[in-house]
Amino acid sequence: MMNEPIDPRDAERHRAKMAKRKAVQDAEVATKTTVEKGLLIVHTGPGKGKSTAAFGLALRMLGYGRSVGVVQFIKGAWHTGEKDAFSAFGDRVKWHTMGEGFTWETQDLARDKAAAQRAFEKAVELMADPTLSLVVLDELNIALRYDYLDLAEVIAALAARRPDLHVVVTGRNAKPDMLAAADLVTEMQLVKHHFAAGVKAQVGIEF
Amino acid sequence: MMNEPIDPRDAERHRAKMAKRKAVQDAEVATKTTVEKGLLIVHTGPGKGKSTAAFGLALRMLGYGRSVGVVQFIKGAWHTGEKDAFSAFGDRVKWHTMGEGFTWETQDLARDKAAAQRAFEKAVELMADPTLSLVVLDELNIALRYDYLDLAEVIAALAARRPDLHVVVTGRNAKPDMLAAADLVTEMQLVKHHFAAGVKAQVGIEF
Numbered sequence: 001m002m003n004e005p006i007d008p009r010d011a012e013r014h015r016a017k018m019a020k021r022k023a024v025q026d027a028e029v030a031t032k033t034t035v036e037k038g039l040l041i042v043h044t045g046p047g048k049g050k051s052t053a054a055f056g057l058a059l060r061m062l063g064y065g066r067s068v069g070v071v072q073f074i075k076g077a078w079h080t081g082e083k084d085a086f087s088a089f090g091d092r093v094k095w096h097t098m099g100e101g102f103t104w105e106t107q108d109l110a111r112d113k114a115a116a117q118r119a120f121e122k123a124v125e126l127m128a129d130p131t132l133s134l135v136v137l138d139e140l141n142i143a144l145r146y147d148y149l150d151l152a153e154v155i156a157a158l159a160a161r162r163p164d165l166h167v168v169v170t171g172r173n174a175k176p177d178m179l180a181a182a183d184l185v186t187e188m189q190l191v192k193h194h195f196a197a198g199v200k201a202q203v204g205i206e207f
Numbered sequence: 208m209m210n211e212p213i214d215p216r217d218a219e220r221h222r223a224k225m226a227k228r229k230a231v232q233d234a235e236v237a238t239k240t241t242v243e244k245g246l247l248i249v250h251t252g253p254g255k256g257k258s259t260a261a262f263g264l265a266l267r268m269l270g271y272g273r274s275v276g277v278v279q280f281i282k283g284a285w286h287t288g289e290k291d292a293f294s295a296f297g298d299r300v301k302w303h304t305m306g307e308g309f310t311w312e313t314q315d316l317a318r319d320k321a322a323a324q325r326a327f328e329k330a331v332e333l334m335a336d337p338t339l340s341l342v343v344l345d346e347l348n349i350a351l352r353y354d355y356l357d358l359a360e361v362i363a364a365l366a367a368r369r370p371d372l373h374v375v376v377t378g379r380n381a382k383p384d385m386l387a388a389a390d391l392v393t394e395m396q397l398v399k400h401h402f403a404a405g406v407k408a409q410v411g412i413e414f
Contacts, residue, residue: 014316049260056263061411063292084268108220185398194390204268
């Protein structure tokens, strides 16, 4: 396929369309004035990819020679694949699994609150670490949703971070105050899922 | 915070809610019968995180000691951070940047089609590589959207892959036939973006 000769009119239409697109893109980039700003990024919504995209951002930072921190608030038993993969980057990744596994596995409110509180303290510690360019607060939204943590205190800690530190917060049902504080919010929507077709969770995909 | 004593009724309500949640979760897992199946995963939509989450999945696979392949169909100049980071995994990552940069940078239809065709041939080659557990076809949807490739031929090649190979296809405006062929579709929705506040693209976040 693709070997038919191209109609010159198609080629010209394509060139004109792309030239217009490039002009729009260039103009947009030219209007941006703030050069270095640490972003508060939120990945929320019911779809897949919230944590995975956060770890992908961490990977990209590592590719630029920078260092990253990760605090897992809830999924104690999950993401072992990523954790093992990040070990390839040695001490440039500070990884802390603080949660006790899925909250519905423990059924113990006092224990869940205490675990979330320890995770939050670790997050504050990492955000104060000047060697880190990005900190992932994985499933923080879940800890907030169940009121394991005080929302105002968490938002204040995020706002108090140094100006060039990027933070990624993941988890469905992000609180409105979290969305208001964020610079960049992406909502992952589930359009189609293989569980509905009777397919089990797959190694390396779901866990 | 979080040091107030917990009301025993709150603790019991929490326990009961979580026990119910666990029962639902356990029942759902028990109904899954297909054990190993390579998934066709599509990340689409206008939001951020489509490619990043795909690279996050690749990272997870690497964490399990497996190998992955990547073909970049469009963004020749982008994702250098990920590419450098993946070099930590040596020959367990086969990375091929085939695109010519953004299509609106080139404004040359014949050249764009030829580049997409070479990328597709590389994708077919990687999908036939028995050492790979997952292949990322980054921005394939864009190549299909501009009709640089024949959709039916691409769908047929995906369908003909070996049964346990996972493939992740990214790019906005996924074609309906691609969605129909997919096992798992996530749509990334842009809820809020810092460009609107005049903040430039940030190293390690946007590129």
